[in-house]
Amino acid sequence: MTNCSRFSSHSREGHVVRAATYSRVALGVTLCIAAISASGCAAGQAASLSPDQARDALVSTVENTSKILDVEGWTWDGAPEVGNCGQRSGERVNYTYGYGAPPPDGDRAADAKKVADHWRSLGMDVRTVEKPMVVVYATGGPVEGLSFSTGPGDYHIAGTSLCVPGDAAEIRKQDNG
DSSP states (O other): OOOOOSSSSSSTTTTTTTSHHHHHHHHHHHHHHHHHTTTTTTOOOOOTTOHHHEEEEEEHHHHHHTSSSSSOEEEEEOOEEEEOHHHHHSTTEEEEEEEOOOOOSSSSHHHHHHHHHHHHTTOEEEEOOOOOOOEEEEEEEEEEEEEEOOSSSSSEEEOOOOOOEHHHHHHHHTTOO
């Protein structure tokens, strides 16, 4: 099972992000469904990656995406979080990561197009939803899946890494000392 619950709330620097939580939950659920359906396609690539490499690919893809937009104030929702994926706990892991910023006064649809074009250039399958807000979804390429939401509050990029061999509990133990 993909580790999807962490998309349900986000905080930054001690305060709750103003963006509507329900929209992030919906984005997270949709992203997780996309990640599950794409997991078979990326299995070959993921088998050769370490958990650290999968995490780093996710973080760099998300943060590099933010750099193509003329937006200031990007901050991460928290450190990338490891979770179990696949059929049995302790055998395969993936990471989730989110990055947000106050939206600019500019054209949100144009920013969504920039993101979609960038993700296509990475070999990802991309689709854009325009109502009730513009959201770009992508699967494949260097990660399982990504989403870019233009609102209704903050801009937000969220993603799930490839599912790779590893044990989430052991990784958490190592990370926590």
